Amino acid sequence: MMRGVRDFPVEAFRDALRAWFQANARDLPWRRSRDPYRVWVSEVMLQQTRVETVRTYYERFIRRFPDVEALAAAELAEVLRYWQGLGYYRRARHLHAAARRIVRDRAGRWPQTVQEWLALPGVGPYMARAVASIAFGVPTGVVDGNVRRVLARLGGLKQPAVRDLQAWADGLVDPRDPGMFNQAMMELGATVCTPVRPRCGDCPVRTFCRGFSTGRPEQFPTPVRRAEPPEERWWVVLWSHRGRWLLGHKRDGLLQDMWLFPMWPERTGDVETDVLTFWSPPDLRAAADVLRPLAPVVHEFTHRRWRLRPVWIPWPDGWDPPSVDGVMASTGMFQSWQWFPQAYLRRIPIPRAHRKVLAALARPVLRPMTG
DNA sequence: CTCCTGGTAT
DNA sequence: ATACCAGGAG
Numbered sequence: 001m002m003r004g005v006r007d008f009p010v011e012a013f014r015d016a017l018r019a020w021f022q023a024n025a026r027d028l029p030w031r032r033s034r035d036p037y038r039v040w041v042s043e044v045m046l047q048q049t050r051v052e053t054v055r056t057y058y059e060r061f062i063r064r065f066p067d068v069e070a071l072a073a074a075e076l077a078e079v080l081r082y083w084q085g086l087g088y089y090r091r092a093r094h095l096h097a098a099a100r101r102i103v104r105d106r107a108g109r110w111p112q113t114v115q116e117w118l119a120l121p122g123v124g125p126y127m128a129r130a131v132a133s134i135a136f137g138v139p140t141g142v143v144d145g146n147v148r149r150v151l152a153r154l155g156g157l158k159q160p161a162v163r164d165l166q167a168w169a170d171g172l173v174d175p176r177d178p179g180m181f182n183q184a185m186m187e188l189g190a191t192v193c194t195p196v197r198p199r200c201g202d203c204p205v206r207t208f209c210r211g212f213s214t215g216r217p218e219q220f221p222t223p224v225r226r227a228e229p230p231e232e233r234w235w236v237v238l239w240s241h242r243g244r245w246l247l248g249h250k251r252d253g254l255l256q257d258m259w260l261f262p263m264w265p266e267r268t269g270d271v272e273t274d275v276l277t278f279w280s281p282p283d284l285r286a287a288a289d290v291l292r293p294l295a296p297v298v299h300e301f302t303h304r305r306w307r308l309r310p311v312w313i314p315w316p317d318g319w320d321p322p323s324v325d326g327v328m329a330s331t332g333m334f335q336s337w338q339w340f341p342q343a344y345l346r347r348i349p350i351p352r353a354h355r356k357v358l359a360a361l362a363r364p365v366l367r368p369m370t371g
Numbered sequence: 372c373t374c375c376t377g378g379t380a381t
Numbered sequence: 382a383t384a385c386c387a388g389g390a391g
Contacts, residue, residue: 046377047377047378047379048376048377048378048379048385048386048387049377049386049387049388050376050377050387050388050389052389053387053388053389085386085387086386086387087385087386087387087388088377088378088379088385088386088387089385089386090379090380090384090385091378091379091385094379094380121379121380122378122379122380123379124378124379124380125378125379126378126379127378127379144377144378145376145377145378146377195375195376196374196375196390196391223375225374225375226374226375226376253384253385254384254385254386255385255386299386299387300386300387300388301384301385301386301387302377302383302384302385302386302387303383303384303385303386304384351386351387352386352387352388353386353387
């Protein structure tokens with residue numbers, strides 16, 4: 001057991017936390033049911049994502065895919081479309097794959113133990129314990145980012161090991177209602193024991209808290225600064241022809257299975273040199289004639305920052321259809337490509353970064369293209 | 372603007 | 382250890 005955690009008044013802590021949660025729990029859509037499907041979907045969405053963002057997505061998703069059978073029967077593209085804008089699209093692909101496993105391999109029988117949940121794709125230590133405790137009453141503690149912070153402050157721990165926190169959470173969890181206890185811990189972290197300026201005055205368990213007694217709760221756990229993500233500069237080509245737009249289906253890695261406008265790395269800063277060299281000579285001359293620079297877009301991921309320079313190429317209706325295969329193949333990032341009518345852009349999964357590019361069409365150019 | 376947050380897979 | 386997204390708060 002960790003220093004500072006010995007002789008922790010477990011029963012009194014549970015009582016104070018329970019009373020607080022019963023009076024202060026936010027009314028969230030996924031809390032109205034202990035249906036494993038709903039608990040699971042909400043937990044997947046809430047991973048790495050804020051409650052207010054998830055709320056809208058969750059309700060739409062449940063309307064469209066009301067149970068695990070409906071999700072398993074759906075196409076991946078459809079699932080991704082409902083996930084569009086939430087980020088971490090791998091979550092959606094795993095959710096979909098796991099739904100198919102539950103329906104096909106388990107004949108719709110739900111995993112109930114932590115071990116069974118862990119066997120599903122996209123389910124790790126946190127999620128397995130969250131769903132098992134909330135939907136099935138398994139007496140196990142969960143340690144997500146919120147709980148980690150709450151426990152670190154309670155124990156006055158600067159750099160707690162996850163294993164120790166898990167062990168502590170397992171000992172703390174209320175066996176009478178593990179799901180409620182876990183949700184209460186996370187709720188406390190989300191609304192009171194916040195990363196900056198925690199509201200200790202509103203905290204139901206401050207009398208148990210070493211962080212509070214030190215007067216500097218924000219020091220637990222020790223804050224760490226994230227490194228600057230490296231920057232990448234890309235040209236993005238919005239190619240339109242007879243009311244259609246050319247997009248590619250991303251093959252792998254970042255934004256896999258999403259639809260993107262073709263992109264080329266910026267090298268010289270001159271679009272004809274960097275992009276149009278991959279085009280056939282007649283296409284090159286024609287494209288240069290109708291090329292329209294758009295306002296730049298910045299989009300930040302965890303691990304890299306994109307500076308996008310969108311270029312609109314409105315291919316005149318009267319001209320021959322452009323030959324796109326060689327051009328799209330030259331990007332090396334798509335498994336297929338397609339001309340989509342304007343109205344269809346709402347029906348395919350396009351990540352936020354390229355939605356911003358699309359929005360740049362409606363704005364005036366802010367800077368010249370060269371330089 | 373700047374600084375901050377988050378689970379799983381590999 | 383690193384890849385993966387899109388925000389919010391101040």
